[in-house]
Amino acid sequence: MNESSPRHVAGHVPVLRLGDVLLVTLQGDLYDSAAQQLQQDLAETIAHSRVTGVVIDISGVEVVDSFLGRVLAEIAAQAELLAARTVVAGMRPAVAITLVELGLSLPGLRTALTTEAALELLDRPIVTPRSGGRRQESP
Protein backbone atom coordinates (compact mmCIF):
# COMPACT_ATOMS: atom_id res chain seq x y z
CA MET A 1 0.00 0.00 0.00
CA ASN A 2 3.01 2.26 0.57
CA GLU A 3 3.80 2.36 -3.13
CA SER A 4 0.47 3.90 -3.99
CA SER A 5 -0.05 7.60 -3.57
CA PRO A 6 -2.70 8.58 -1.00
CA ARG A 7 -5.31 9.65 -3.51
CA HIS A 8 -5.45 6.09 -4.84
CA VAL A 9 -6.68 4.80 -1.52
CA ALA A 10 -10.38 4.63 -2.25
CA GLY A 11 -12.91 4.24 0.52
CA HIS A 12 -12.63 0.79 2.06
CA VAL A 13 -10.98 -0.77 -0.94
CA PRO A 14 -7.40 0.26 -1.72
CA VAL A 15 -6.44 0.73 -5.35
CA LEU A 16 -2.76 0.06 -6.03
CA ARG A 17 -0.94 1.36 -9.06
CA LEU A 18 1.70 -0.90 -10.60
CA GLY A 19 3.10 0.79 -13.66
CA ASP A 20 0.42 0.85 -16.28
CA VAL A 21 -1.94 -1.29 -14.27
CA LEU A 22 -4.29 -0.63 -11.36
CA LEU A 23 -4.62 -3.50 -8.92
CA VAL A 24 -7.68 -3.89 -6.71
CA THR A 25 -7.92 -6.72 -4.21
CA LEU A 26 -11.35 -7.48 -2.83
CA GLN A 27 -11.48 -9.31 0.50
CA GLY A 28 -14.38 -10.92 2.31
CA ASP A 29 -17.81 -9.34 2.16
CA LEU A 30 -18.05 -6.20 0.13
CA TYR A 31 -20.91 -3.89 1.06
CA ASP A 32 -22.99 -2.39 -1.71
CA SER A 33 -21.93 1.15 -0.79
CA ALA A 34 -18.25 0.18 -0.83
CA ALA A 35 -18.68 -1.47 -4.22
CA GLN A 36 -20.27 1.64 -5.65
CA GLN A 37 -17.57 3.82 -4.11
CA LEU A 38 -14.94 1.60 -5.72
CA GLN A 39 -16.66 1.96 -9.09
CA GLN A 40 -16.51 5.76 -8.87
CA ASP A 41 -12.95 5.85 -7.56
CA LEU A 42 -11.73 3.54 -10.28
CA ALA A 43 -13.30 5.69 -13.01
CA GLU A 44 -11.62 8.80 -11.64
CA THR A 45 -8.27 7.09 -11.09
CA ILE A 46 -8.22 5.67 -14.61
CA ALA A 47 -9.03 9.05 -16.08
CA HIS A 48 -6.34 10.79 -14.00
CA SER A 49 -3.53 8.34 -14.29
CA ARG A 50 -4.09 7.07 -17.82
CA VAL A 51 -3.46 3.44 -16.99
CA THR A 52 -4.12 0.82 -19.66
CA GLY A 53 -5.31 -2.00 -17.47
CA VAL A 54 -7.23 -2.81 -14.31
CA VAL A 55 -6.88 -6.08 -12.44
CA ILE A 56 -9.52 -6.96 -9.85
CA ASP A 57 -8.47 -9.89 -7.69
CA ILE A 58 -11.51 -11.54 -6.13
CA SER A 59 -9.85 -14.71 -4.84
CA GLY A 60 -10.67 -13.60 -1.32
CA VAL A 61 -14.37 -13.21 -2.05
CA GLU A 62 -16.53 -16.15 -1.09
CA VAL A 63 -19.96 -14.71 -1.78
CA VAL A 64 -20.93 -12.72 -4.84
CA ASP A 65 -24.49 -11.53 -5.27
CA SER A 66 -26.16 -10.15 -8.37
CA PHE A 67 -25.34 -6.59 -7.34
CA LEU A 68 -21.60 -7.16 -7.10
CA GLY A 69 -21.75 -9.09 -10.36
CA ARG A 70 -23.35 -6.11 -12.05
CA VAL A 71 -20.85 -3.70 -10.50
CA LEU A 72 -17.98 -5.78 -11.88
CA ALA A 73 -19.54 -5.73 -15.34
CA GLU A 74 -20.06 -1.96 -15.12
CA ILE A 75 -16.51 -1.33 -13.96
CA ALA A 76 -15.27 -3.28 -16.98
CA ALA A 77 -17.56 -1.36 -19.33
CA GLN A 78 -16.60 2.08 -18.04
CA ALA A 79 -12.89 1.20 -18.04
CA GLU A 80 -13.28 0.15 -21.65
CA LEU A 81 -14.67 3.61 -22.42
CA LEU A 82 -11.58 5.10 -20.79
CA ALA A 83 -9.34 2.86 -22.92
CA ALA A 84 -8.33 0.52 -20.13
CA ARG A 85 -8.86 -3.21 -20.13
CA THR A 86 -10.27 -4.89 -17.03
CA VAL A 87 -9.42 -8.40 -15.93
CA VAL A 88 -11.16 -10.17 -13.05
CA ALA A 89 -8.79 -12.68 -11.52
CA GLY A 90 -9.05 -15.64 -9.19
CA MET A 91 -12.76 -16.24 -9.05
CA ARG A 92 -13.57 -19.28 -6.94
CA PRO A 93 -15.50 -22.22 -8.45
CA ALA A 94 -18.44 -21.77 -6.07
CA VAL A 95 -18.68 -18.08 -6.95
CA ALA A 96 -18.54 -18.85 -10.68
CA ILE A 97 -21.32 -21.43 -10.34
CA THR A 98 -23.44 -18.99 -8.35
CA LEU A 99 -23.05 -16.24 -10.93
CA VAL A 100 -23.93 -18.59 -13.77
CA GLU A 101 -26.97 -19.89 -11.91
CA LEU A 102 -28.02 -16.28 -11.35
CA GLY A 103 -27.86 -15.83 -15.11
CA LEU A 104 -24.90 -13.47 -14.89
CA SER A 105 -22.34 -14.97 -17.23
CA LEU A 106 -20.79 -11.49 -17.73
CA PRO A 107 -19.89 -11.97 -21.39
CA GLY A 108 -17.94 -8.73 -21.76
CA LEU A 109 -15.65 -9.42 -18.84
CA ARG A 110 -12.05 -10.60 -19.22
CA THR A 111 -11.05 -13.19 -16.69
CA ALA A 112 -7.87 -14.88 -15.53
CA LEU A 113 -7.02 -17.69 -13.17
CA THR A 114 -4.56 -15.69 -11.05
CA THR A 115 -3.36 -12.11 -10.74
CA GLU A 116 -0.14 -13.13 -12.46
CA ALA A 117 -2.08 -14.53 -15.42
CA ALA A 118 -4.14 -11.34 -15.50
CA LEU A 119 -1.04 -9.14 -15.76
CA GLU A 120 0.27 -11.44 -18.48
CA LEU A 121 -3.03 -11.12 -20.33
CA LEU A 122 -2.82 -7.32 -20.17
CA ASP A 123 0.71 -7.44 -21.60
CA ARG A 124 -0.55 -9.15 -24.72
CA PRO A 125 -1.70 -6.93 -27.56
CA ILE A 126 -5.09 -8.64 -28.03
CA VAL A 127 -7.78 -6.00 -27.75
CA THR A 128 -11.02 -7.92 -28.04
CA PRO A 129 -12.22 -9.83 -24.98
CA ARG A 130 -12.17 -13.59 -25.22
CA SER A 131 -15.73 -14.47 -25.99
CA GLY A 132 -15.16 -18.02 -27.11
CA GLY A 133 -17.54 -17.77 -30.01
CA ARG A 134 -15.02 -16.62 -32.51
CA ARG A 135 -13.16 -19.10 -34.56
CA GLN A 136 -9.67 -17.78 -34.31
CA GLU A 137 -6.87 -18.93 -36.56
CA SER A 138 -7.39 -22.65 -37.04
CA PRO A 139 -4.52 -24.80 -35.85
Next chain:
Amino acid sequence: MPEHEADGSPHTATPQVADFLRRRREQIAQRWADEPLFRTVFTVSRDEAVEAGKAVVDALAEVADAGRVEDPDAAGFSGVREQLARMGTARSRAGLSVTQVSSELSALWPPVDNLLLADLDQAPPEQVRTCAITLSRLLGTLRLVAMQTALSEGQALIDRQRMQLLEVATPVIKLWDGIVAVPLIGTLDSARSQVVMETLLNSVVEQHARFAILDITGVPTVDSLVAQHLMKTVAAARLMGAECVVSGIRPAIAQTIVHLGLDLGSVLTRASLADALAYCLHQLGTDIVDATPGGANLR
Protein backbone atom coordinates in the same frame (compact mmCIF):
# COMPACT_ATOMS: atom_id res chain seq x y z
CA MET B 1 -53.28 -53.32 9.97
CA PRO B 2 -55.77 -54.65 12.49
CA GLU B 3 -53.00 -55.61 14.86
CA HIS B 4 -54.89 -55.51 18.10
CA GLU B 5 -57.91 -57.25 16.74
CA ALA B 6 -55.71 -59.94 15.27
CA ASP B 7 -53.94 -60.42 18.56
CA GLY B 8 -57.26 -60.68 20.31
CA SER B 9 -58.68 -64.09 19.53
CA PRO B 10 -55.55 -66.25 19.22
CA HIS B 11 -53.93 -64.49 22.13
CA THR B 12 -54.27 -67.47 24.33
CA ALA B 13 -52.48 -69.64 21.78
CA THR B 14 -49.22 -67.69 21.61
CA PRO B 15 -47.64 -69.28 24.71
CA GLN B 16 -48.47 -72.74 23.41
CA VAL B 17 -47.00 -71.92 20.01
CA ALA B 18 -43.87 -70.48 21.60
CA ASP B 19 -43.65 -73.57 23.73
CA PHE B 20 -44.10 -75.84 20.74
CA LEU B 21 -41.45 -73.96 18.74
CA ARG B 22 -38.91 -74.33 21.53
CA ARG B 23 -39.71 -78.00 22.02
CA ARG B 24 -39.50 -78.91 18.36
CA ARG B 25 -36.67 -76.52 17.52
CA GLU B 26 -34.30 -79.24 16.40
CA GLN B 27 -36.82 -81.02 14.17
CA ILE B 28 -38.09 -77.84 12.54
CA ALA B 29 -34.55 -76.71 11.77
CA GLN B 30 -33.73 -80.14 10.35
CA ARG B 31 -36.74 -80.05 8.04
CA TRP B 32 -36.13 -76.48 6.98
CA ALA B 33 -32.56 -77.35 6.07
CA ASP B 34 -34.00 -79.53 3.31
CA GLU B 35 -36.12 -76.71 1.89
CA PRO B 36 -34.70 -75.00 -1.23
CA LEU B 37 -34.40 -71.66 0.57
CA PHE B 38 -31.95 -72.94 3.18
CA ARG B 39 -30.40 -75.63 1.02
CA THR B 40 -29.31 -73.25 -1.73
CA VAL B 41 -28.12 -70.42 0.49
CA PHE B 42 -26.06 -72.48 2.94
CA THR B 43 -24.26 -74.67 0.47
CA VAL B 44 -21.16 -75.29 2.57
CA SER B 45 -22.60 -77.71 5.10
CA ARG B 46 -25.98 -78.91 6.23
CA ASP B 47 -25.08 -78.09 9.83
CA GLU B 48 -24.79 -74.46 8.93
CA ALA B 49 -28.29 -74.52 7.47
CA VAL B 50 -29.60 -76.26 10.59
CA GLU B 51 -27.95 -73.64 12.81
CA ALA B 52 -29.51 -70.84 10.75
CA GLY B 53 -32.88 -72.57 10.98
CA LYS B 54 -32.56 -72.82 14.75
CA ALA B 55 -31.82 -69.12 15.00
CA VAL B 56 -34.96 -68.34 13.02
CA VAL B 57 -37.06 -70.68 15.19
CA ASP B 58 -35.69 -68.99 18.32
CA ALA B 59 -36.62 -65.61 16.92
CA LEU B 60 -40.14 -66.83 16.15
CA ALA B 61 -40.52 -68.22 19.66
CA GLU B 62 -39.40 -64.93 21.16
CA VAL B 63 -41.89 -63.00 19.04
CA ALA B 64 -44.65 -65.42 20.01
CA ASP B 65 -43.71 -64.96 23.67
CA ALA B 66 -44.09 -61.22 23.27
CA GLY B 67 -47.53 -61.83 21.72
CA ARG B 68 -46.68 -59.73 18.67
CA VAL B 69 -47.26 -62.33 15.95
CA GLU B 70 -48.43 -59.73 13.43
CA ASP B 71 -45.76 -57.13 14.10
CA PRO B 72 -42.82 -57.17 11.66
CA ASP B 73 -40.99 -54.67 13.89
CA ALA B 74 -41.07 -57.01 16.91
CA ALA B 75 -37.81 -57.06 18.84
CA GLY B 76 -37.40 -60.80 18.33
CA PHE B 77 -36.82 -60.41 14.59
CA SER B 78 -33.91 -58.00 14.91
CA GLY B 79 -31.44 -60.83 15.58
CA VAL B 80 -32.26 -62.73 12.39
CA ARG B 81 -32.94 -59.75 10.15
CA GLU B 82 -29.44 -59.76 8.69
CA GLN B 83 -29.60 -63.49 8.06
CA LEU B 84 -33.00 -63.23 6.38
CA ALA B 85 -31.70 -60.42 4.21
CA ARG B 86 -28.74 -62.55 3.24
CA MET B 87 -31.04 -65.37 2.23
CA GLY B 88 -33.36 -63.08 0.34
CA THR B 89 -30.61 -61.31 -1.62
CA ALA B 90 -28.84 -64.58 -2.34
CA ARG B 91 -32.01 -65.95 -3.89
CA SER B 92 -32.77 -62.86 -5.93
CA ARG B 93 -29.18 -62.77 -7.13
CA ALA B 94 -29.66 -66.34 -8.31
CA GLY B 95 -32.22 -64.90 -10.70
CA LEU B 96 -35.43 -65.55 -8.79
CA SER B 97 -38.22 -63.02 -8.98
CA VAL B 98 -39.68 -61.49 -5.83
CA THR B 99 -42.72 -63.76 -6.18
CA GLN B 100 -40.56 -66.87 -6.37
CA VAL B 101 -38.55 -65.88 -3.29
CA SER B 102 -41.81 -65.20 -1.51
CA SER B 103 -43.22 -68.61 -2.38
CA GLU B 104 -39.98 -70.26 -1.24
CA LEU B 105 -40.40 -68.48 2.06
CA SER B 106 -43.97 -69.69 2.36
CA ALA B 107 -42.75 -73.25 1.77
CA LEU B 108 -41.33 -73.04 5.29
CA TRP B 109 -44.80 -73.26 6.70
CA PRO B 110 -46.05 -76.82 5.84
CA PRO B 111 -43.28 -78.71 7.70
CA VAL B 112 -43.89 -76.71 10.88
CA ASP B 113 -47.65 -77.07 10.51
CA ASN B 114 -47.34 -80.85 10.16
CA LEU B 115 -45.22 -81.02 13.30
CA LEU B 116 -47.71 -78.88 15.19
CA LEU B 117 -50.65 -81.06 14.18
CA ALA B 118 -48.73 -84.19 15.15
CA ASP B 119 -47.86 -82.56 18.45
CA LEU B 120 -51.42 -81.58 19.29
CA ASP B 121 -52.83 -84.96 18.40
CA GLN B 122 -54.66 -85.31 21.70
CA ALA B 123 -55.68 -81.67 22.08
CA PRO B 124 -59.27 -80.41 21.57
CA PRO B 125 -59.98 -79.30 17.96
CA GLU B 126 -60.62 -75.71 19.06
CA GLN B 127 -57.13 -75.40 20.53
CA VAL B 128 -55.56 -77.03 17.47
CA ARG B 129 -57.29 -74.50 15.29
CA THR B 130 -56.17 -71.43 17.23
CA CYS B 131 -52.62 -72.73 17.46
CA ALA B 132 -52.52 -73.40 13.70
CA ILE B 133 -53.83 -69.92 12.95
CA THR B 134 -51.29 -68.30 15.27
CA LEU B 135 -48.46 -70.24 13.68
CA SER B 136 -49.61 -69.37 10.20
CA ARG B 137 -49.73 -65.69 11.12
CA LEU B 138 -46.33 -65.87 12.71
CA LEU B 139 -44.79 -67.36 9.58
CA GLY B 140 -46.61 -64.81 7.43
CA THR B 141 -44.94 -62.07 9.44
CA LEU B 142 -41.59 -63.81 9.04
CA ARG B 143 -42.09 -63.76 5.29
CA LEU B 144 -42.91 -60.08 5.43
CA VAL B 145 -39.79 -59.32 7.48
CA ALA B 146 -37.59 -61.27 5.09
CA MET B 147 -39.00 -59.56 1.99
CA GLN B 148 -38.83 -56.14 3.63
CA THR B 149 -35.19 -56.61 4.57
CA ALA B 150 -34.26 -57.98 1.17
CA LEU B 151 -35.91 -55.06 -0.62
CA SER B 152 -34.28 -52.44 1.58
CA GLU B 153 -30.94 -54.16 0.97
CA GLY B 154 -31.58 -53.80 -2.74
CA GLN B 155 -32.43 -50.13 -2.33
CA ALA B 156 -29.23 -49.52 -0.36
CA LEU B 157 -27.27 -51.26 -3.09
CA ILE B 158 -28.85 -49.05 -5.74
CA ASP B 159 -28.03 -45.90 -3.74
CA ARG B 160 -24.46 -47.01 -3.26
CA GLN B 161 -24.03 -47.79 -6.92
CA ARG B 162 -25.51 -44.45 -7.93
CA MET B 163 -22.91 -42.68 -5.80
CA GLN B 164 -20.15 -44.81 -7.27
CA LEU B 165 -21.39 -44.07 -10.76
CA LEU B 166 -21.23 -40.34 -10.05
CA GLU B 167 -17.64 -40.64 -8.94
CA VAL B 168 -16.52 -43.04 -11.63
CA ALA B 169 -18.22 -41.26 -14.49
CA THR B 170 -16.54 -37.88 -14.05
CA PRO B 171 -12.77 -38.15 -14.09
CA VAL B 172 -10.81 -35.01 -14.84
CA ILE B 173 -7.69 -35.74 -16.87
CA LYS B 174 -4.69 -33.49 -17.18
CA LEU B 175 -3.71 -33.61 -20.84
CA TRP B 176 -0.92 -31.06 -20.74
CA ASP B 177 0.39 -28.36 -18.46
CA GLY B 178 -2.57 -26.02 -18.24
CA ILE B 179 -5.01 -28.25 -20.12
CA VAL B 180 -7.57 -30.47 -18.41
CA ALA B 181 -10.27 -32.61 -20.02
CA VAL B 182 -13.45 -34.34 -18.88
CA PRO B 183 -14.65 -37.18 -21.09
CA LEU B 184 -18.40 -37.34 -20.48
CA ILE B 185 -19.95 -40.77 -20.88
CA GLY B 186 -23.62 -41.66 -20.65
CA THR B 187 -26.76 -39.64 -20.16
CA LEU B 188 -26.39 -36.33 -18.37
CA ASP B 189 -29.03 -35.50 -15.79
CA SER B 190 -29.03 -32.43 -13.61
CA ALA B 191 -27.34 -34.17 -10.66
CA ARG B 192 -24.50 -35.45 -12.82
CA SER B 193 -24.22 -32.11 -14.59
CA GLN B 194 -23.69 -30.44 -11.24
CA VAL B 195 -20.97 -32.91 -10.24
CA VAL B 196 -19.26 -32.50 -13.60
CA MET B 197 -19.27 -28.72 -13.28
CA GLU B 198 -17.92 -28.75 -9.74
CA THR B 199 -15.16 -31.28 -10.38
CA LEU B 200 -14.09 -29.51 -13.55
CA LEU B 201 -13.94 -26.08 -11.92
CA ASN B 202 -12.08 -27.42 -8.90
CA SER B 203 -9.50 -29.09 -11.09
CA VAL B 204 -9.11 -25.85 -13.06
CA VAL B 205 -8.00 -24.24 -9.80
CA GLU B 206 -5.83 -27.16 -8.71
CA GLN B 207 -4.07 -27.65 -12.03
CA HIS B 208 -3.86 -23.94 -12.89
CA ALA B 209 -5.50 -24.87 -16.16
CA ARG B 210 -6.01 -22.21 -18.77
CA PHE B 211 -7.99 -24.59 -20.94
CA ALA B 212 -10.70 -27.10 -20.10
CA ILE B 213 -12.01 -29.55 -22.68
CA LEU B 214 -15.47 -31.11 -22.34
CA ASP B 215 -15.55 -34.16 -24.54
CA ILE B 216 -19.09 -35.37 -25.23
CA THR B 217 -18.25 -38.27 -27.54
CA GLY B 218 -19.86 -40.66 -25.05
CA VAL B 219 -23.06 -38.70 -24.58
CA PRO B 220 -25.78 -40.46 -26.59
CA THR B 221 -28.13 -37.52 -27.06
CA VAL B 222 -27.98 -33.80 -26.57
CA ASP B 223 -31.25 -32.10 -25.70
CA SER B 224 -31.89 -28.54 -24.65
CA LEU B 225 -31.19 -29.39 -21.01
CA VAL B 226 -27.77 -30.86 -21.75
CA ALA B 227 -26.95 -27.94 -24.02
CA GLN B 228 -27.95 -25.52 -21.31
CA HIS B 229 -25.72 -27.33 -18.85
CA LEU B 230 -22.81 -27.22 -21.29
CA MET B 231 -23.24 -23.49 -21.71
CA LYS B 232 -23.39 -22.99 -17.95
CA THR B 233 -20.18 -24.95 -17.44
CA VAL B 234 -18.46 -23.01 -20.20
CA ALA B 235 -19.60 -19.70 -18.72
CA ALA B 236 -18.49 -20.65 -15.20
CA ALA B 237 -15.07 -21.78 -16.44
CA ARG B 238 -14.70 -18.55 -18.38
CA LEU B 239 -15.55 -16.51 -15.27
CA MET B 240 -12.70 -18.25 -13.50
CA GLY B 241 -10.32 -17.35 -16.27
CA ALA B 242 -10.17 -20.64 -18.12
CA GLU B 243 -11.30 -21.20 -21.66
CA CYS B 244 -13.65 -24.10 -22.26
CA VAL B 245 -13.74 -26.14 -25.48
CA VAL B 246 -16.52 -28.62 -26.24
CA SER B 247 -15.37 -31.50 -28.40
CA GLY B 248 -16.75 -34.76 -29.75
CA ILE B 249 -19.98 -33.48 -31.23
CA ARG B 250 -21.03 -36.23 -33.61
CA PRO B 251 -22.74 -35.36 -36.90
CA ALA B 252 -26.13 -36.62 -35.69
CA ILE B 253 -25.85 -34.50 -32.55
CA ALA B 254 -24.80 -31.44 -34.53
CA GLN B 255 -27.94 -31.93 -36.64
CA THR B 256 -30.12 -32.30 -33.56
CA ILE B 257 -28.70 -29.12 -32.05
CA VAL B 258 -29.42 -27.18 -35.22
CA HIS B 259 -32.92 -28.69 -35.54
CA LEU B 260 -33.72 -27.78 -31.93
CA GLY B 261 -32.60 -24.24 -32.68
CA LEU B 262 -30.17 -24.24 -29.75
CA ASP B 263 -27.70 -21.39 -29.78
CA LEU B 264 -24.28 -22.67 -28.83
CA GLY B 265 -22.75 -19.50 -30.20
CA SER B 266 -20.97 -18.68 -26.97
CA VAL B 267 -19.30 -22.08 -26.87
CA LEU B 268 -16.10 -22.89 -28.67
CA THR B 269 -16.46 -26.27 -30.34
CA ARG B 270 -14.17 -28.71 -32.08
CA ALA B 271 -15.00 -31.97 -33.85
CA SER B 272 -12.73 -34.28 -31.88
CA LEU B 273 -10.73 -34.31 -28.69
CA ALA B 274 -7.55 -34.29 -30.80
CA ASP B 275 -8.65 -31.11 -32.55
CA ALA B 276 -9.52 -29.50 -29.24
CA LEU B 277 -6.13 -30.43 -27.80
CA ALA B 278 -4.37 -29.09 -30.88
CA TYR B 279 -6.28 -25.83 -30.55
CA CYS B 280 -5.45 -25.46 -26.85
CA LEU B 281 -1.78 -26.26 -27.41
CA HIS B 282 -1.65 -23.72 -30.19
CA GLN B 283 -3.17 -21.09 -27.94
CA LEU B 284 -0.59 -21.91 -25.27
CA GLY B 285 2.14 -21.39 -27.84
CA THR B 286 3.03 -25.06 -28.13
CA ASP B 287 2.76 -26.74 -31.48
CA ILE B 288 3.21 -30.39 -32.31
CA VAL B 289 5.46 -30.99 -35.28
CA ASP B 290 6.60 -34.14 -37.02
CA ALA B 291 9.85 -35.44 -35.56
CA THR B 292 11.06 -37.22 -38.70
CA PRO B 293 12.92 -34.85 -41.03
CA GLY B 294 11.32 -36.46 -44.07
CA GLY B 295 7.81 -36.17 -42.71
CA ALA B 296 6.86 -33.48 -45.07
CA ASN B 297 3.13 -33.57 -44.60
CA LEU B 298 3.07 -31.03 -41.82
CA ARG B 299 -0.19 -29.31 -41.48
